[in-house]
Amino acid sequence: MVLKELDVTKIAPRDRHPLIFRTFDELEKGAAFVISNDHDPKPLYYSFLHEREGLFGWEYLEQGPEIWKVKISKN
Numbered sequence: 001m002v003l004k005e006l007d008v009t010k011i012a013p014r015d016r017h018p019l020i021f022r023t024f025d026e027l028e029k030g031a032a033f034v035i036s037n038d039h040d041p042k043p044l045y046y047s048f049l050h051e052r053e054g055l056f057g058w059e060y061l062e063q064g065p066e067i068w069k070v071k072i073s074k075n
Contacts, residue, residue: 003033003034005034005036006035017047020072024048024052028074032072032074036068036069040064040068055075056072057073059073
């Protein structure tokens with residue numbers, strides 16, 4: 001299965017989280033997508049904990065030093 005990948009390094013910082021949350025909200029239960037970022041998206045993880053607690057999965061696929069990839073799934 002090929003997952004949709006969002007390369008957020010090419011998106012204005014103010015637009016990143018809204019796009020990621022919109023992409024997540026459009027997922028079917030059990031589906032996932034991958035984000036690519038130029039830094040550890042830990043602040044995004046905490047936003048998900050606050051705004052979508054219990055509804056998501058978070059799996060690092062790559063952890064720097066130049067690119068971080070995270071698979072975000074919908075529970």
